[in-house]
Amino acid sequence: MRRVLHVTDCYSTGVGRAVDTIVGLSPEHEHHLLWAGEDDPAGKGFASTTALPGSSLARLRAVRAAVRATGADIVHAHSSRAGVYARAVPAGAPVVYQPHAYKLLDPRLPRAARTAVAAVERALGGRTDRVVVLSEQEARLAARLSPGAGRTVLPNVPSLASPGVRAPQPDGPRRRRVVMSGRVSPQKDPGWLAETAERLRERDPAVEVRWLGSADDPELTARLERAGVSVSGWLPADALVAELTAAGVYLHSAAYEGFPISVLDAAWCDAPVLAREIPAFAGTGLLTVADPAAAADRVLEVLAGGAVRERALQGARDLLREMNPQVQRQRLAEIYA
Structure with missing residues (x-):
């Protein structure tokens, strides 16, 4: 059994559902959540939940404090900002980073911003133990940004295919x-x-x-x-x-x-x-x-x-x-x- 500290500043919609699915599919581990977002983590299987503070500097400190408080063996950072909070200073535990879509994939990102984001990702890559990606495209990007880290393609799964959600029941022909x-x-x-x-x-x-x-x-x-x-x-x-x-x-x-x-x-x-x-x-x-x-x-x-x-x-x-x-x-x- 591992103690896993999940860190995210966007616990809502897709990222929130992905975190919940991970927790539900690995009940043999003890999961803790350090979070901000619109969804409510109550009843989602976390051993503890702690709200992220408001400022970025306070969030860096909060990660280390949560690692100590929970005895976490692994920090699992979800999204790019959470990846900064977990890696900008040593977290006190191995870090698994899951970007949930690298910002670098945005085709509208200006060149200067793209260069800056890539530089930050490369700088933090040395403090990353494993990158979890959603596709082979992301895996290739992770290899360039965090060459020393392990890489795992973790396919997303339907969030609706979970206990408590009513199965699809077609009611007549589909609409236009x-x-x-x-x-x-x-x-x-x-x-x-x-x-x-x-x-x-x-x-x-x-x-x-x-x-x-x-x-x-x-x-x-x-x-x-x-x-x-x-x-x-x-x-x-x-x-x-x-x-x-x-x-x-x-x-x-x-x-x-x-x-x-x-x-x-x-x-x-x-x-x-x-x-x-x-x-x-x-x-x-x-x-x-x-x-x-x-x-x-x-x-x-x-x-x-x-x-x-x-x-x-x-x-x-x-x-x-x-x-x-x-x-x-x-x-x-x-x-x-």
């Missing part, structure tokens, strides 16, 4: 509705989906487009609404299952990813999946689209049924053969060995 799941934030590129929605509205006004997630960015939310996209706000698991089960197409619009749990949740609900053509999806078999014009074309083809819809379904089903709780449980045993 396109959905995307995630926080309304620049990484998820709501503008890309909004442009797709505008093209769809010109060609078939009966097709609905809906964003499933919290409206974190008011300006981007307004852009979606101007395009006729409804924004659900945060949804509990059962409501998310109902939305994904009823949707005619799941379309993932993000500009960059590690590997999104939301796509796996859509696959688990057996929704036809289309994904924006980004490196995270290379080699997966998902049906991808390059731009909003191509996305609108493919959406209409999927909604029409036939071979394209079957391809979108099969790509999603194939994904779950490699990204499932059994595989993740095996990889976690290696990481915490």
